[in-house]
Amino acid sequence: MKERYEQEIEQLLSELESERPESAGEPAPVDSPPPLDDQPSPFAPKPKFNVRMISPGKLALIGLAVAVIGLLLPVLKWISFAGIAIMVVAIVWMVLERMGSRPPSYWRGRPIDEAPQGTWQRFRRWLTR
DSSP: OHHHHHHHHHHHHHHHHHHOOGGGGSOOOTTSOOOTTTSOOTTSOOOOOOOOOSOHHHHHHHHHHHHHHHHHOGGGHHHHHHHHHHHHHHHHHHHHHHHHOOOOOEETTEESSOOOOSHHHHHHHHHHO
């Protein structure tokens, strides 16, 4: 039985080698369109580019820090109101973001979006979380 499978495999391989076109080794011209199998579907969702530098949670922390600084320095009482206003804006931003967000996409237990590799990209990603 094992010999039969080996013979069939060898036969298939020899047929593939004999049917190989001569131009298979030549690369396609650069300006030629990609094959139909490689073209993205027109109905596929477009990826979103996240250019946000700061997340609402970190904005709330900044507002809290500004409010505390304003309370500790009696000369700058108005800064505490600005910090509270920043916190309110951050909380509203959080609520709006949660209302419109969808769960992350996973494939085979891994997130589809890859994490950035460089230090600057990791820092920017940390800011937006």
